[in-house]
Amino acid sequence: MCGIVGYVGHRDALPTLVSGLRQLEYRGYDSAGVAILDEDGLWIRKEVGRVDDLARSLDGAPRSQVGIAHTRWATHGGVTQQNAHPHTDGVGRIALVHNGIIENMVPLVAMLRAEGVVFTSETDTEILPHLIRKAWRGDPVDAVRAALRQVQGTFGVAVMFADHPDIVVVARNGSPLVIGLGDGETIVASDPQAIVALTRRVIHLQDRQMAVIRADGAELHGLYDGRRHDQSVELIDGDYGVADLEGHPHFMLKEIHEQARSISRCLNGRVSREDGNARLGGFEMRPRELVGVQRVVLLGCGTSYHAGMVGAMAIEAMARVSARAEIASEFRYRHPIVSNDTLYLAVSQSGETIDTLGAVQEVQLKGGAVRGIVNVVGSTIARTCGQGVYLHSGPEVAVASTKAFTSQVAAMLTFTLMLARTRNLDLGQGRSVAAELLAIPEKVAALLANPGPIDDVVESVARARYVLFLGRGFSFPVALEGALKLKEVAYVPCEGYPAGEMKHGPIAMIEKGAPVIVVAPRDAQRDKVVSNLREVAARGARIIVIHTQGDDELAQLADIAIPVPSTPDWASPLLTAIPLQLLAYRTGIALGRDIDKPRHLAKSVTVE
Ligand code: F6R
Numbered sequence: 001m002c003g004i005v006g007y008v009g010h011r012d013a014l015p016t017l018v019s020g021l022r023q024l025e026y027r028g029y030d031s032a033g034v035a036i037l038d039e040d041g042l043w044i045r046k047e048v049g050r051v052d053d054l055a056r057s058l059d060g061a062p063r064s065q066v067g068i069a070h071t072r073w074a075t076h077g078g079v080t081q082q083n084a085h086p087h088t089d090g091v092g093r094i095a096l097v098h099n100g101i102i103e104n105m106v107p108l109v110a111m112l113r114a115e116g117v118v119f120t121s122e123t124d125t126e127i128l129p130h131l132i133r134k135a136w137r138g139d140p141v142d143a144v145r146a147a148l149r150q151v152q153g154t155f156g157v158a159v160m161f162a163d164h165p166d167i168v169v170v171a172r173n174g175s176p177l178v179i180g181l182g183d184g185e186t187i188v189a190s191d192p193q194a195i196v197a198l199t200r201r202v203i204h205l206q207d208r209q210m211a212v213i214r215a216d217g218a219e220l221h222g223l224y225d226g227r228r229h230d231q232s233v234e235l236i237d238g239d240y241g242v243a244d245l246e247g248h249p250h251f252m253l254k255e256i257h258e259q260a261r262s263i264s265r266c267l268n269g270r271v272s273r274e275d276g277n278a279r280l281g282g283f284e285m286r287p288r289e290l291v292g293v294q295r296v297v298l299l300g301c302g303t304s305y306h307a308g309m310v311g312a313m314a315i316e317a318m319a320r321v322s323a324r325a326e327i328a329s330e331f332r333y334r335h336p337i338v339s340n341d342t343l344y345l346a347v348s349q350s351g352e353t354i355d356t357l358g359a360v361q362e363v364q365l366k367g368g369a370v371r372g373i374v375n376v377v378g379s380t381i382a383r384t385c386g387q388g389v390y391l392h393s394g395p396e397v398a399v400a401s402t403k404a405f406t407s408q409v410a411a412m413l414t415f416t417l418m419l420a421r422t423r424n425l426d427l428g429q430g431r432s433v434a435a436e437l438l439a440i441p442e443k444v445a446a447l448l449a450n451p452g453p454i455d456d457v458v459e460s461v462a463r464a465r466y467v468l469f470l471g472r473g474f475s476f477p478v479a480l481e482g483a484l485k486l487k488e489v490a491y492v493p494c495e496g497y498p499a500g501e502m503k504h505g506p507i508a509m510i511e512k513g514a515p516v517i518v519v520a521p522r523d524a525q526r527d528k529v530v531s532n533l534r535e536v537a538a539r540g541a542r543i544i545v546i547h548t549q550g551d552d553e554l555a556q557l558a559d560i561a562i563p564v565p566s567t568p569d570w571a572s573p574l575l576t577a578i579p580l581q582l583l584a585y586r587t588g589i590a591l592g593r594d595i596d597k598p599r600h601l602a603k604s605v606t607v608e
Contacts, residue, residue, distance in 0.1 A: 001602035002085075002099040003027055003071040004177065005194050006158040006168040009185025009215045013067035014058060016187065020194035021051045021069050026243075026251070026397040027191065028602030029071035031084035035095035036064035041162035042095050046084035065215070066165055068158045070097035073602050076105065077122025087126040089133035090117060093162040096132070098125040099175040099190055100154035101607050108150065128157060141212055141221070144169045148210075149224060154354070154607070156190055156205075171210035171223050175606055176352055176380050179203040179211060179218045181233065186213045191604070192236050192378065193243075193395065200236040204378060237377045243395040250595045252398035252489065256581050260445035262393040262403040263574065266410045271417065271437050276430025278417045282389045283371055290422040293343045296323040299331055299359040299370075300347035301605065303401040303484060304408060308347045309477035311412030314570045318433070319420035329355035329608070331362070338366035345412075346372050346388075349396055349404035350604040351379020358608075360384050373411050375404050389415075398596045399603045400488045402581045405481060406444070406574050413437055413570065436567060440574050443565040447578055452562040454582050457544050460515050461486070461583065462590045467494035468509065468536070469580070470502055471519035472529050478519045478573045482580030488598050489588035499532040512540035517583075518558075519576050522548035523569035533557060546576050 003024030007013045017034050032054040033046030043062055047053040051071065070085035077083040086095040102108070102124040109119065109127060117130045131147035140161050148155070154174030161167070170177050170188050180187040180195035180202050188211075189195050192202060205211060208223045220229040248254035271278045296315050298308030308325035315323035326336075328346075332355060338344075344363045348356045351374040360381060363370045372381050372388030375396060382388060391407040417437065421430050461467055467486060471479035480496035487494060497506050499518065510516065516536045520529040537543050537557070545558035548566045555561035564575040588595050 001027055001073045001604050001606045002190070003029065003194065004068070004097050004099055004156060004158050004188070004190040006068040006160070006170065006188040006213065007185070008066045008166065008168050008213050009182065010065065011185065012063050013065055014061050016198065017067050017069035018051065018055055018058070019197065020187070020189055021054070021071055023194040023197070024071050024189070024191055025051055026399065026596065027071070027604050028399055028597060029073050030079040031072045031081070032070065033072070033084045033086055034058070034067060034069040035086040035160060036062065036067035037162060037165050038062035038064065042088060042092055044086055044088070044095060046081050048079055048081055048084065066160055066168060068095060068097050068160050068168060075101055075607055076124040082121045083123050085125060087121060087123065087129050089129040091133070094129045094132050094159060096125070096129045096157055096159045098128060099156040099606060102127060102151055102155070103153035104151065132159065140164050140167065140169050141210070144171060144210065145223065145226060158188055166214055168213045169210065170205065170213060172205040173207050173223065174354070177205040179205060179213060181217055184215055186215060186218060188213055196236055201233055202236055203231050203233055204383065234378065243397045250398065250585070252400055252402060252585050252595050255396055255398055255403045256578070256585065257448055258394070259403050259406050259578065260441040260448065262407050263410045263444060264441035265392040266407045267414060267437060267441070270414050271434050273431060273434045273438055276427045276434055277421045278414045278434070280389045280415055280418060282387060283415070284387045287422045290419055292341060293321060293419065294341035295339070296321055296343050296345065298323070298325040298345045298347055298412070299328045299356055300325065301328050301353050301355050303405050303481060304347040304349060304356070306477040306481040306484070307405050307408035307412065310409050310474060310573045311345070311347070311416070313474055314413055314416045315419060317570060318416050318425065320424050321419060326359070328353070328359035332358040336362065338363050338368040340367070342368065344368050344370040346370055346374070346381050346385055347408055348372070348381050349375045349401055351376040351381040352604045352606055353381070354606050354608055357381050357384060373408055375407070399598055399601045400485055400584065405577060409573055410437070410440070436571055440567065440571060443567060443575060444578065447564055447575055451579055451582050453560055454562065454579055454586060456560050457515070457583055458586045458590050460513070460542055461492060462490065462587050464492060464515050465511070466509050466514055467492055468502070468506055468514070468516045469494065469496040469519070470499040470516060470529070470532060471496070472499045472525035473523060474569050474572050475519035475521065475525070475576060478576045478580065481577055482517060482519070482583070485581055485584035486587060488601060489584045489595055490591050490593055491599070492587060499529050502532060503535060507536065507539065510536055510539045510541050514541050515544060516541040517544045517546070517580070519546045520554060521546070521564065521569065521572040521576055522551050522566065523572060526554070530554065530557065546579055
């Protein structure tokens with residue numbers, strides 16, 4: 001979603017700002033803009049489209065040692081050049097970029113209009129430079145503080161001033177900002193990805209903090225009380241590399257193919273075959289505390305919610321602890337009952353999803369304990385939870401999540417083993433679970449080396465008016481995930497459904513030749529799924545089945561059969577999801593879609 005970069009230092013700001021924006025492209029955006037200084041004041045360019053389009057418009061730009069830049073994902077107002085950031089005050093001396101949403105936009109716009117302010121965009125953001133101008137008494141920090149005091153909602157802002165060319169002022173309430181401390185230069189961004197090329201020494205701005213950024217560092221203050229705050233400088237993890245395609249045509253394909261390695265990184269050092277147990281140090285939970293857990297609630301959105309569904313089923317099946325997954329955006333506003341004997345797990349790739357963060361804060365407010373299962377190190381959810389585990393998947397750049405899903409499932413299965421060993425799993429059973437888990441990366445590698453006849457499915461899916469994904473038990477979240485991937489990457493109308501529920505409605509959608517993708521590994525529910533498969537086949541559906549290698553009886557019932565290696569039912573999503581990821585990818589390619597940056601989507605969803 002929207003991205004911010006700001007710079008003050010000794011070099012020409014523009015190339016640094018533009019390369020920072022390129023590092024944020026993966027988050028999803030629809031327009032981009034930059035503000036620097038020339039001798040008369042602000043020099044601003046904005047373009048609809050890609051950062052490349054913006055870069056092409058920068059010929060003849062002045063040299064400036066300060067600047068701010070932005071990628072916008074439209075919320076208030078259409079995708080137009082006027083609505084792109086930066087926005088300025090009426091006299092063009094203050095420029096500002098903003099992530100987040102201003103909730104009291106209507107009264108603030110009315111107040112400013114009544115005072116004669118003329119708005120040039122439809123955005124909520126434009127309110128801010130006008131408010132700063134209105135509060136101006138000569139001190140930029142005081143003016144920004146006075147303006148933001150009037151604002152309700154979430155924001156991360158970076159502001160520059162034509163009359164104070166040596167500073168950028170930043171403030172945060174709900175939208176992340178990271179300050180990178182270089183040598184005689186300081187960079188700020190909404191995502192460390194835009195910083196790592198310049199420096200790994202960073203300060204994570206906290207909510208309700210602001211900072212004045214200068215070439216020689218940053219000075220932190222309380223946003224509302226103005227009190228000086230100490231800085232805590234951290235070193236960004238070595239993992240946090242600048243992502244590279246490494247010869248693949250798209251990040252999505254690269255990340256699909258990384259899964260044997262990413263799952264293995266997630267399990268290594270945590271799951272022990274010999275002990276028949278697992279250790280998640282970051283959870284900081286001793287067996288005595290694990291025994292006290294009566295319930296587990298997994299909170300997440302989109303793909304992370306689907307992974308949470310798999311986790312909840314595994315926890316119930318293996319550890320016999322009541323567990324459920326919740327959609328974070330629903331949970332946070334439901335006034336949920338939070339109890340001390342429940343363990344809450346926040347599942348998120350980016351660690352910045354605002355709804356998952358909101359759910360975490362709601363649990364914490366009600367006195368509950370939340371642990372994170374997060375990929376991005378140092379992200380807001382990871383920091384807010386304090387305890388938790390990192391997935392160690394490496395950067396996931398494609399908007400459609402693939403390797404994070406399988407790593408999330410692997411991390412939850414690791415936790416499940418740990419929990420189950422404190423209860424009903426003996427050493428021998430623990431050893432066999434550990435062995436099955438540790439065997440997964442090899443099976444994933446074998447599957448990716450020979451993924452089966454996926455290309456035979458692509459043509460019918462690409463031209464279908466409707467595709468149905470079916471699964472039961474552990475395969476139901478996989479069906480949901482397969483449908484989500486196909487929507488995101490190929491824009492093909494489809495839905496995932498529990499196979500047994502299909503005849504209560506969706507079966508009406510089946511026309512002759514409609515592709516129905518049945519996820520049916522050899523598990524306890526397999527025979528029931530076969531009945532559902534026959535029901536749709538009898539109505540003319542074209543059946544594509546994902547089945548366990550060697551299950552020839554099932555393969556023969558299908559028009560196209562895609563085998564996956566055999567594994568216990570609780571581990572099957574780690575394998576059955578992979579052909580569906582490849583199917584979405586190849587269908588997207590066949591339809592000429594923008595694979596890594598699908599329309600309207602953002603990698604990190606930081607607005608509600
Ligand atoms: C799907 C996808 C989204 C994310 C969701 C949560 O491919 O990428 O559905 O899974 O926005 O994001 P995180 O995991 O970053 O909290």
